[in-house]
Amino acid sequence: MDLMPQGDYTPEKGTHKLDKFKDHLVAHSPLGPRDQAYFEKMKKAWSWATKMFSPQKVVEMLHTEYGHEKTHAYQILRDSYALWGDAYELDKKGASKVLVESAYVALQIAVRDKNGELILKAVKELRELQQIDKVEAAISPELAMPAGTRVYVFNGAVNVGQQPESGKEVVDGNVELQ
Known part of the structure; x- marks a missing residue:
């Protein structure tokens, strides 16, 4: 007996479960029937939230309309926030x-x-x-740019002055921090 859900809800490795919905919103990529139904529930939950129903009321409305348990209804609401932003x-x-x-x-x-x-x-x-008088703490330069020593390793001949070139260029990019 396989307990893992199959089909639309199993995301591929390295993708987020909401990526398919973002693709649907941006590129109008088609959704499967289960995903389309979930997408419509997210849209409805977000719409209710933007009408200033409390999260508890939205969950209750999802339960009444679709028969979802509270945990699943809250997940639908959280996913809608992830797609469209926190309505509140x-x-x-x-x-x-x-x-x-x-x-x-x-x-x-x-x-x-x-x-x-x-x-x-x-x-x-x-x-x-506009909170003009609010004092904001600035990040100190020590925290923003920590001190450190950088050692550059050159993997070729270095031309100093007018010496003939050896055909190799010095590439600045090999860095070792000590």
């Missing part, structure tokens, strides 16, 4: 962008009306939304 994070970024644009409109209105108090409020709101 995308929505947060979109909402943040709308708030920033609204603050800019408020700033323009305050400038037009020459209202100093509203200008200061709008600038303060923009500073908070």
Whole structure:
């Protein structure tokens, strides 16, 4: 008795199980019937997530519609995030962008009306939304480029000055770290 799933769900060695779905999205490569059904479930789960249903509610909806266990429904949701992105994070970024644009409109209105108090409020709101005052820790040069000694090994004659060439070129690329 063979317990390993056969057919569409067995990925080839060296490929990710979602590569076939990415190929389907980008190159419109055909999917098998089982993969097409799974793809449609992922699309539906992601669509529900973008409509701001909680992950628990999406899992419950998958269970109601398809009869999936919670673990399988969560896997469908995770796979949809891997293909299209985390719907909840995308929505947060979109909402943040709308708030920033609204603050800019408020700033323009305050400038037009020459209202100093509203200008200061709008600038303060923009500073908070865009996190301008947030201090970011820079990576130190020691961590970014660790010190080390490089020894170049030349596998041929090296021409110094005006000596005749021996026909061999020096290739910079053989590196030994000590």
